Amino acid sequence: MKKHKENKSTVAHPLGRFVTRDALAFHLGIKSDNIYKISCWRYVIHVVGKGKSRFVSYADMPPILGVEPPIKADFAKWKKRIKTRKQKYVPKFWAQFYVKKFEDSNSIQTLLKWENLVKQCKSLISLEGVKKIDNALAQEKSRF
DSSP states (O other), X not given: OOOOOOOOOSSOOGGGGGOOHHHHHHHHTSOGGGEEEEEEOSSEEEEEETTEEEEEEGGGSOOOTTSOOOOHHHHHHHHHHHHHTTOSSSOTHHHHHHHXXXXXXXXXXXXXXXXXXXXXXXXXXXXXXXXXXXXXXXXXXXXX
């Protein structure tokens, strides 16, 4: 009897380290509690949630703290994704995601780490998004 070979990837995608429930929730416009299953496949992420089943590109995920920081190859993948979508910038939710991360920072050190990470990515984010991020950053810095 032949065994069925599963269609799951054994190769991790380089941008897979940035996949989080929070980022996917922002991207899909749903609460993170409404995401039931996240499957990281070779080329895409499959997200199953309340009333949704979507495929998401790894290149739509924003960089996060706690994993290896973005490298030159990551920026090439993000720029390629932007180009294939015929847009000039990464998805708008990146700015909202970072604003939320600033707001959730429980120390000035964490806030500064987020600030340094976002600085690396500002060229990918729209001017409107950068303004929102800068305003939120100034507001959160004054909190500490």
